[in-house]
Amino acid sequence: DINECNQGICSQVCHNSVGSFECSCFPGYVLNEDKITCSDINECTSGVAGCSQDCINKEGGFNCECEFGYTLDDDRKTCVVGKLKIATIIIQLYSFKMRKYVENICCALL
Template identity: 45%
Template structure:
């Protein structure tokens, strides 16, 4: 038997001698062409649309996965959000950095608007000494949250709860504004809390502001209210 592989390797990559002949094989990432001698690149990206979470890039003999801006590749195939607030951001000293899926945003450390004054982090109070405040919610709390694009619905996304509980009072909750298209529903879960439910899927990137109000009435028919302004940042992708 003549070892064709040693004498004059006819194969493009791997040659195996067999009795009276030889066979060619290819390295991983390649496949044998129709002439049974040459090797052609295997386009792994065409074999499955699920091989990468975002985008597959074919290369000679291999492939790689890439992620969009604001994400990094983890485990070779999946995308993970980069927390720019922990690495680098352009927020000023009088702003807070809020990371969301795919990016970040800067919000003022003092979000209060006249006649409200800042009493603690993200909490604004309307002074009772100001006559204008009689017709306004006593306090406004600013909260921020991030959700992925096209989240499965219905989905519980945020709980609002009374911070101070008074005896002989009744609390009711409502969505005051930001629900013109009916994306949300507020379900009261107890005498002092309610759950905001996403009932219509939201696609990003977008920012959605919802005002949640708690009305409190006591046995003497004294009424007061407080508001939570929730900024929902919807990421650009479903991951």
């Protein structure tokens, strides 16, 4: 049996079998009609991503991003109110001895 995979026919993954071979793709890609090459799946337009706000497609995957005032939750898809950012700003203001402005800035950010 000749190992057709040694010839570099497949663009990503090659599976050799007796008398034949089969190509497949890495996660985030789909096998094209030629059964040899792979194309990126746009998870953002296909509905696979599941981002609660903004979806950014990239080669082989995607990233979810959040609008101003929100942070990405641990599931990397859901955006939640960015309370951690507000706390960070307040701590920084205290360190710069700007205590009298903290309440106004805090309330404006909420």
